[in-house]
Amino acid sequence: MPWFIGYPRRDIPWYPIIDSVKCVGCGMCMNCGKKVYDWVEGKAVVARPYDCVVGCSTCATLCQRRAISFPGVGLVRAIYAKEKIWDKVKEKLQEEGKIPS
Ligand code: SF4
Ligand code: SF4
Known part of the structure; x- marks a missing residue:
């Protein structure tokens, strides 16, 4: 069950934002089970932001350089x-x- 019950996911501002200066390409965020990230030229990019699970912040917790934030x-x-x-x-x-x- 989606926990926002019919409310449009795209109207909920919850998705990761990468500080590309801080990102060292450790790859930890690629463990996201929802496949929000793509790997492009040695670094992660947020490819499918609205597939992010609202309220999840696991990738930010595990990011080696604390390069990931949320709105x-x-x-x-x-x-x-x-x-x-x-x-x-x-x-x-x-x-x-x-x-x-
Ligand atoms: S917060 Fe969770 S669901 Fe969203 S991108 Fe990070 S690991 Fe994936
Ligand atoms: S976990 Fe952080 S440092 Fe590692 S690739 Fe992802 S954004 Fe970059």
Whole structure:
């Protein structure tokens, strides 16, 4: 289940940004399970930003030179509050019988 429940993924500003000056081509970010990055001329580039899992920051955690950043969890949380996404996720889980109504 996508945790943003019908809200357009492209309207959620969560994706990695690489500081190409800091990047040393260690390749750790290529472990992304969603294949957000491509490897181009010895360095990673963000090829599919909106395939990034909202809220994930594993690549930034593992980046050797701390070259990866994100637009900000505050922006995402503001959207979740405004669009009542937390409420919708809860309703969906209740519908599926995963949590009590
Ligand atoms: S934050 Fe997670 S899903 Fe997004 S690019 Fe990095 S490892 Fe992949
Ligand atoms: S993990 Fe960081 S330093 Fe390594 S290739 Fe990716 S962006 Fe560059």
